[in-house]
Amino acid sequence: MRDRLASAIVVSLAFALAASAAYAHAQLEKATPAVGAAVAAPSEIRLKFSEGVEPRFSHIALTAADGAAVPLGPAKVEPGDPTTLVAPIAKTLAPGVYTVRWSAVSVDTHHTRGDFDFTVKP
């Protein structure tokens, strides 16, 4: 039994090593403005994912508290860092609560999505 258990652990570790180099679902790791934060008016939305994303199929939308869409420039990945998606904000944001809605397609085509709020301080 001990040998079989050891074999299971070895196979498990091998998978762990393989997994460390694997693609996965792109989860939002960090955002600028930060999720739930109160900040000065930002000039861009910057989303850092756990995996590289395909910019052609990944989107960011921004809405004000009244539901009005805030125009954004096209979302692009950071040069040299396919895990970071950036969309410029076309105008200076007035104080208030804003909602970021994102959808991401990781480089292995898994879909994920989410949303969060941030507040622009007066």
Next chain:
Amino acid sequence: MMPAHFWRVVVGALAAVVAASWLSPAFAHAVCGDRIFPATLGIDDPGVSDELALPTLTWLPKNSGGAQEFDATASWTKTILPGLGLSFTDGPTWRGPGGYGWESLDTELKYNFFCVAAFEFMGSVGLDVDWGRTGTRTQYEPFNTYTPVLDVGKGFGDLPKSLNVLRPLAITAEVSSSVPGQSWSDGNQNPTTLNYGFTLQYSLPYYNSHIAEIDNDFLKRLVPITEFVFSKPISNVPPGANLTTGTIQPGLVYMADSWQLAVESIMPINGASGHGVGVVAEVHFFLDDIDPDSLGKPIFMGGK
């Protein structure tokens, strides 16, 4: 002989199910909308995907039979079609008294039949078969046991933002009935049992990406969880065995990108369920993430 009308309805229903499986975004991990349900240990999660649980280690100081028990199992799920998977589970067990043996083979055919993304609500149905006369003679039953299973999961991300702190919550639940292939064996009655359970889970990954940033790489991957697992004989019950047994299993799940580690304690609800606090731990690999182009995709209709 079934009328042609009947078969048209059946074919139409199957076509609708296949079409729905293409349209749903749910068929990788147990993902539905913004929610990722982690793999759980006491009951099954509501998703179907290519995955490998290796190993699942369980230690009980005294099981329901009064013996100390240690199990080491492995489980592999292979998707056949998107949302339809077949899993194989087996492994050794050691009981003192009782000795070492190999558990009987367990398989489950499971279909993830719905996901309402906006409500983070998904469900699966399955047929589990515990194959008699497989494994070590001291461990197996001389008959198959058939268990139809329903699994559902509901995340609460659709709650209003005034209740933000509750939005990372999710509940999953399972109900099944285990029907033995023989009513009697070796002079003993084999009861049919009703099995049911649920989990309460609070996803810090969800909190980090939807509510407020967690500035700690370890914490933001944890899911505190408690599982409640029960079983009750409902027919062909031997005299004196009409007791509900079960366990309460608080623990933690650490969710990495393509694997997870879960550790739970096992607390029996009564003497018939065991004595003392046990522990179960599992390393779980999501093969659809590790190898999405071959091992991790469905055998049929697995194109992207």
